[in-house]
Amino acid sequence: MKARQQMLAEILARLEPLASQENLRGMSRTEALIIVQCAERARQGRLRATFMREIRKEEERDRRIRENGRQKFSQDQGAIVIQKVWKGYLQRKRIEQDRRMEMEFIGMLPSSSQTTRQNALAQAFVGEESRRTRQVEKEEEFQEAIAKTHESLTETEGPDMKERMKDQIRQWFIECHALTGRFPDYPDEASGGSYLIFADKTPEQVRQELEAQAQENKKKEQEKNKDKVKEKKEKKKKKTKEEKAKKDPEVMFKVLPSKSIPVINAGHEEFTSIWKSRYDNKHPSQSFDSETLREEKRKQVEMEIRVQVDELMRQELRNLRLAVDREETRPLKSPKKKGGKKSGKKKKEKDLTPDRSVDSLFEELVVIGLIKKSLLVTLNDYIGDCLYLGSTLTLANKIPMPSLFDIRQNIALYGVLRLGSHDIHTMAPLVRSILLVGPSGMGKKMLVQAVCTETGANLFDLSPGNVMGKYPGKNGSQLLMHIVFKVARVFQPSVIWIGNTEKTFYKKIPKEERRMDPKRIKKDLMRATRQLGPGDRVMLIGTTERPQLAEMKGLCRFYERILFIPRPDYASRYVLWKRMIENQGIGVQQTQSLDISALARVSDGYTPGHILQSIQSVLTERRLLQLTKKPLVASEFVVHLAKLDPVYREEEESLKEWFYKTPLGKKNIKFTKDQQEAEEARLAKEKKKKK
Numbered sequence: 001m002k003a004r005q006q007m008l009a010e011i012l013a014r015l016e017p018l019a020s021q022e023n024l025r026g027m028s029r030t031e032a033l034i035i036v037q038c039a040e041r042a043r044q045g046r047l048r049a050t051f052m053r054e055i056r057k058e059e060e061r062d063r064r065i066r067e068n069g070r071q072k073f074s075q076d077q078g079a080i081v082i083q084k085v086w087k088g089y090l091q092r093k094r095i096e097q098d099r100r101m102e103m104e105f106i107g108m109l110p111s112s113s114q115t116t117r118q119n120a121l122a123q124a125f126v127g128e129e130s131r132r133t134r135q136v137e138k139e140e141e142f143q144e145a146i147a148k149t150h151e152s153l154t155e156t157e158g159p160d161m162k163e164r165m166k167d168q169i170r171q172w173f174i175e176c177h178a179l180t181g182r183f184p185d186y187p188d189e190a191s192g193g194s195y196l197i198f199a200d201k202t203p204e205q206v207r208q209e210l211e212a213q214a215q216e217n218k219k220k221e222q223e224k225n226k227d228k229v230k231e232k233k234e235k236k237k238k239k240t241k242e243e244k245a246k247k248d249p250e251v252m253f254k255v256l257p258s259k260s261i262p263v264i265n266a267g268h269e270e271f272t273s274i275w276k277s278r279y280d281n282k283h284p285s286q287s288f289d290s291e292t293l294r295e296e297k298r299k300q301v302e303m304e305i306r307v308q309v310d311e312l313m314r315q316e317l318r319n320l321r322l323a324v325d326r327e328e329t330r331p332l333k334s335p336k337k338k339g340g341k342k343s344g345k346k347k348k349e350k351d352l353t354p355d356r357s358v359d360s361l362f363e364e365l366v367v368i369g370l371i372k373k374s375l376l377v378t379l380n381d382y383i384g385d386c387l388y389l390g391s392t393l394t395l396a397n398k399i400p401m402p403s404l405f406d407i408r409q410n411i412a413l414y415g416v417l418r419l420g421s422h423d424i425h426t427m428a429p430l431v432r433s434i435l436l437v438g439p440s441g442m443g444k445k446m447l448v449q450a451v452c453t454e455t456g457a458n459l460f461d462l463s464p465g466n467v468m469g470k471y472p473g474k475n476g477s478q479l480l481m482h483i484v485f486k487v488a489r490v491f492q493p494s495v496i497w498i499g500n501t502e503k504t505f506y507k508k509i510p511k512e513e514r515r516m517d518p519k520r521i522k523k524d525l526m527r528a529t530r531q532l533g534p535g536d537r538v539m540l541i542g543t544t545e546r547p548q549l550a551e552m553k554g555l556c557r558f559y560e561r562i563l564f565i566p567r568p569d570y571a572s573r574y575v576l577w578k579r580m581i582e583n584q585g586i587g588v589q590q591t592q593s594l595d596i597s598a599l600a601r602v603s604d605g606y607t608p609g610h611i612l613q614s615i616q617s618v619l620t621e622r623r624l625l626q627l628t629k630k631p632l633v634a635s636e637f638v639v640h641l642a643k644l645d646p647v648y649r650e651e652e653e654s655l656k657e658w659f660y661k662t663p664l665g666k667k668n669i670k671f672t673k674d675q676q677e678a679e680e681a682r683l684a685k686e687k688k689k690k691k
Contacts, residue, residue: 001456004491007359008373008458011366143286149293153301161302163308169194173320183321186314193310352482358490361483365460369469372486374452374459379416382408382443382450383579383608385571401566401656403607410563411447417494419537420455429561432532433540435501437547437655438565439647441609444543448497451541455493460484462525464518481524485531485538493537505550505558512640526558536636548658556662564659567605567647576602576611584619586627595634602638605646614640 024217045529073081103109110118176184187193274292384404414434418425436444452459462484469482488494498504503518504525532538542559544550556562567577577599603611617640659665
């Protein structure tokens with residue numbers, strides 16, 4: 001996550017100077033000429049003013065000389081003037097020296113000893129910098145030497161290695177055929193090939209090992225007969241030991257073997273075999289040792305050549321089987337598939353950008369503006385309280401609306417937990433998309449930012465206004481969706497935000513928005529969303545204020561969860577006023593004197609955005625400085641709140657009617673009706689029992 005954020009910050013930092021240049025280019029030629037002329041006239045005016053001031057001073061000096069006459073000094077008076085100047089100079093030097101001593105005494109300036117120490121530190125720093133530069137140079141030399149040794153080893157020793165390996169493998173073929181009567185199975189490349197069998201072995205060693213295996217097989221048959229006799233003897237010995245243990249009451253503690261001694265012995269053996277005979281005087285400049293480098297690279301070259309030899313010897317083994325045993329190649333048995341339900345075949349998505357790296361696609365989306373840096377907003381910053389009148393509303397045959405606290409809990413459940421935890425994402429039912437419906441100012445965008453902050457997800461902005469004019473053409477929307485979902489899958493978790501999502505699913509596009517073509521990504525967006533599986537931590541979150549303008553079926557088919565955010569109730573408004581005022585830097589004592597309950601009642605119908613706007617307009621820097629003399633009063637907030645337009649009942653009722661027509665809204669109504677019927681039946685039974 002840190003690397004991803006750093007990469008995004010670097011790309012945005014590169015784009016900042018370009019954006020500033022674009023802003024400056026908007027000036028016309030005449031405006032630029034006027035600015036240059038004003039600056040030049042001001043400069044000439046300042047020069048003229050200083051020139052006239054000097055002329056005026058010279059005229060004043062000449063006038064005084066003419067009136068008073070030129071003053072003549074005697075010899076004594078001239079000496080006194082010179083003494084004054086010299087004494088003043090000496091005194092200034094003494095004061096400067098005393099001031100320096102005083103500053104050194106109080107530690108504001110470094111003393112002579114400290115200066116020497118600083119010089120030593122500076123020299124040490126210079127030495128460290130030189131060492132670092134030498135390290136870089138030596139590292140470059142070492143990398144060049146690695147490439148050269150690899151090339152020289154492959155050219156000089158490569159053919160000999162290849163012939164030696166072939167001899168080993170052919171000897172193995174012959175010996176196995178002599179013992180078993182058929183050629184062996186060649187190991188797969190995944191299991192290591194012939195390296196596991198012939199690791200650092202000569203053909204004579206291979207022959208000796210095969211003879212030893214034949215002798216061991218004979219010995220095993222003889223040992224099987226002896227094992228039965230030994231078992232009887234061991235049983236008798238155990239019985240005698242148990243009898244002795246019963247007689248002897250003393251118990252002896254055995255010391256376990258040390259775990260560190262084998263490590264120390266291995267290190268000692270490595271030192272004596274490799275490093276003891278070598279002297280550091282040969283490498284005073286800390287250069288690399290060519291011998292050790294060749295030994296290390298020889299193993300790597302041998303592994304590369306072994307892969308080539310294995311391919312050749314597999315073909316040779318096939319030819320031997322056909323020639324000697326007249327046996328065709330043995331087909332490898334594929335692992336049996338577990339029985340189960342046959343899942344429907346899914347068409348693999350074509351990669352439209354096979355030649356592009358994911359990092360370049362990520363940078364392209366940042367430059368275009370489809371990937372944006374999310375604001376640092378936690379889920380706790382979304383303030384709200386529970387609905388305390390839920391049970392009373394259900395008894396009164398009224399469906400209670402969710403509170404802001406319920407919305408925050410649902411966002412945590414569907415968004416944060418599923419994107420933040422891989423285990424929860426795989427175990428929980430798959431939810432690809434969420435729709436947030438509510439009036440403006442309810443914090444829908446804030447919830448999207450909170451999900452990105454809590455999970456560390458990338459924020460992709462596919463709002464119709466942001467997508468307009470990007471990737472035009474017939475296949476432009478398909479390419480756009482492919483790049484976005486490809487980058488979102490690689491750099492998961494990811495959040496794809498679609499603001500004003502009703503425009504993407506318009507029933508009828510208005511005339512003023514036909515040029516924008518907001519529905520052009522609809523088909524490709526739905527097709528790409530269906531490709532998301534349980535392993536893809538990618539969430540689509542849509543926000544809308546006017547869902548009535550969209551097609552009901554298309555919108556509800558695309559968004560699997562719809563969260564309706566109504567106006568805040570009294571409890572939520574009370575908490576909003578209190579917390580938002582305290583966040584502006586006002587203490588608890590000052591908020592206690594404020595009538596927050598009255599503000600919560602008056603602000604019925606206003607959104608959290610309206611409340612925050614009124615608080616910020618009242619609590620300016622000047623007003624915060626006046627709090628000690630003039631405490632806050634609720635009427636100050638009411639004045640600014642009255643200037644804003646609230647969410648009217650008609651607007652909220654239209655949103656409720658739309659929500660109750662959705663599949664989730666219908667399920668909610670049915671559930672509440674069932675609860676009411678069950679409650680009425682329970683009350684009726686209680687009345688009968690009382691009678």
